[in-house]
Amino acid sequence: MRDVIRMIVVLGVLSAVCGGGLAFVKSGTAAKIEVQQLKFVKGPAIKEILKGATNDPILDRFKLKDGDVERIFFVGVFDGKPSAVAFETYGKGVGGDIGIMEGVDLKTDKLLGIGVTTHKETPGLGSRAKDDPKFRAQFKGLPINEPIKVKPDGGQVDAISGATITSRGVCAGLMAGNSSYKKLKSQILEKARAFAK
Amino acid sequence: MSETSLVQEFTKGLWKEIPPFRLVLGLCPTLAVTKGIETGVGMGIALTFVLVCSNILIASLRKIIPNKVRIACFIVVIATFVVIVELTMQAFTYPLFLKLGIFIPLIVVNCIVLGRAEAFASKNGIGASIADGLGMGLGYTIALGTLGSIREIFGAGTWFGHAVFGASFQPFTFMVEAPGAFVCLGLMLGLMNLAGKE
Numbered sequence: 001m002r003d004v005i006r007m008i009v010v011l012g013v014l015s016a017v018c019g020g021g022l023a024f025v026k027s028g029t030a031a032k033i034e035v036q037q038l039k040f041v042k043g044p045a046i047k048e049i050l051k052g053a054t055n056d057p058i059l060d061r062f063k064l065k066d067g068d069v070e071r072i073f074f075v076g077v078f079d080g081k082p083s084a085v086a087f088e089t090y091g092k093g094v095g096g097d098i099g100i101m102e103g104v105d106l107k108t109d110k111l112l113g114i115g116v117t118t119h120k121e122t123p124g125l126g127s128r129a130k131d132d133p134k135f136r137a138q139f140k141g142l143p144i145n146e147p148i149k150v151k152p153d154g155g156q157v158d159a160i161s162g163a164t165i166t167s168r169g170v171c172a173g174l175m176a177g178n179s180s181y182k183k184l185k186s187q188i189l190e191k192a193r194a195f196a197k
Numbered sequence: 198m199s200e201t202s203l204v205q206e207f208t209k210g211l212w213k214e215i216p217p218f219r220l221v222l223g224l225c226p227t228l229a230v231t232k233g234i235e236t237g238v239g240m241g242i243a244l245t246f247v248l249v250c251s252n253i254l255i256a257s258l259r260k261i262i263p264n265k266v267r268i269a270c271f272i273v274v275i276a277t278f279v280v281i282v283e284l285t286m287q288a289f290t291y292p293l294f295l296k297l298g299i300f301i302p303l304i305v306v307n308c309i310v311l312g313r314a315e316a317f318a319s320k321n322g323i324g325a326s327i328a329d330g331l332g333m334g335l336g337y338t339i340a341l342g343t344l345g346s347i348r349e350i351f352g353a354g355t356w357f358g359h360a361v362f363g364a365s366f367q368p369f370t371f372m373v374e375a376p377g378a379f380v381c382l383g384l385m386l387g388l389m390n391l392a393g394k395e
Contacts, residue, residue: 007266014258014270018277025281032288040291 038072042088042101045115049086049103050076055195057086062191066180073188075195076103082192084112089180091173093166095120098129100173104144104181106189111142114174119166126166135160135167144178203328210332216309217340217382218389223309226300227341228378234357237345238338239293243286243301245334247278248310249327255318256326262319271314272305279304309333340385348372348381 038058050057053076060075060082076084086103098119103112116130129135138157142148148171149155150164159167181188214220217227223244231237254274255262262270283301286294294301304310313333318326349355352372354362371377 003263003265007263010261010263011266011269011273014262015273018273022277022280025284029284029288033284033291036287036289036291040295 042117045101045117046074046086046103048115049101049113050074050084053077053084054080060195062194064184064187064191066184069180071180071184073191075192077195080196082195083107085188085192086112087177087181088117089173089177091169091171091176093119093121093169094126094163095122098166098169098173100170100177102139102174102177106192109144111139111144111174113137114139114170116170121163121166125160126163128160128163129166129170132160139174144181148174148178203324206325206328207332210329210334210336211339212336212393214333215336215340215389216333217337217344218386220309220312221386222312223307223337224382226303226307227344228375228382230297230300231341231344231348231378231381232373233349233353233355234342234345235293236296237341239290240297240300241334241338241341243282243297244304244307244309244337245331246282247275247304248313248334249330250278251275251310251314252318252326252330253323255314256321256323259319267319268311268315271311271319275310275314276305309337344378344381344385348377352377 035058038061043058046057055075055077057074057076060077061072062075063070063072065071071087071089074086075082076086078084084103084105086101088099088101090097090099092098096119098121099117101115101117103114104110105112114136116136119127119130121127121129135158139148142156147155148157150157150159150167150171152159152164153168155171157167157171210216212219216222217224226240226244230240251271251274255271258270258274279302282304283294286297286301313329317329321329346356350361351369352374353370354360354366354368360366372381
């Protein structure tokens with residue numbers, strides 16, 4: 001009986017100490033990990049969309065809540081004015097959510113460009129949403145107030161051949177992002193103003 | 198513990214019991230992450246850290262840990278240090294973390310770490326356990342670095358990402374693929390046996 005108690009106590013105390021230590025390390029590194037993930041996962045897409053910005057959009061960011069979803073907005077400063085934001089939105093693809101970074105011009109309310117951050121699409125087919133610049137270039141200049149759809153659905157976007165579902169997912173993701181942008185527009189303008197240089 | 202035996206505990210991991218080549222342990226990451234020297238050495242350093250820390254903790258707790266639950270205790274200790282390594286790598290060397298991927302969390306079940314805890318740290322003092330962990334970890338790092346260098350130089354024509362041959366070099370891509378790992382490891386094992394023949 002004493003053996004059993006000793007085993008329980010030793011294992012219990014050891015687990016508790018280790019768990020506590022891990023919680024400590026986790027909270028200590030959380031902020032750094034977030035920055036690293038932004039830099040290496042979302043960074044390339046943001047840099048491409050906000051090309052020519054004089055600031056570092058990854059550092060100049062703010063968060064806003066749209067219902068339950070928290071979105072991070074990256075501000076692009078052009079000619080000293082914060083005139084564009086990029087943010088991530090999600091659409092359903094074949095293998096799961098497709099993460100899409102979309103850039104919006106704050107003055108004209110038009111898409112500046114899009115980039116795919118994370119996806120689980122079929123390599124060689126759906127993955128071209130990320131790798132094929134021609135597909136992405138089609139979205140540049142589309143007004144956010146109009147629906148974005150692929151051509152088979154009566155829209156303006158040429159779907160990737162063999163990856164209609166992925167293309168639809170990207171469009172649906174952008175529409176969700178756009179509606180969120182419209183809802184938060186006044187708050188975005190207010191927050192972005194703080195980054196003027 | 199006298200000084201000479203401490204040195205012995207340390208150096209045995211470098212040649213006599215060098216983990217992947219002599220003990221032939223921990224082969225899964227050895228084969229998988231040695232596409233280049235950077236990933237190989239990164240993996241080796243991560244493992245060395247876990248090995249040394251878990252050896253220290255297990256050696257200092259060896260009289261308290263009841264025999265019947267020792268494996269469970271070892272795993273708790275090892276898993277803790279692995280998660281610490283994982284979080285630290287994410288915070289400071291994110292690209293390397295992405296390259297090593299699943300093999301960092303898998304250090305928990307790496308037989309070298311559990312093997313050293315069970316066979317050495319649970320029976321020896323703290324000093325000897327540190328020497329043992331450092332030696333084994335360094336041996337593992339050297340082994341992975343050597344394999345990674347050979348595969349990267351011949352398979353991609355680069356070393357640490359820098360080109361080593363002229364532009365006319367045709368990479369021997371077989372070396373960076375999975376079968377190349379087996380062939381390369383086999384040749385290394387053979388050479389080690391030949392060199393160590395008495």
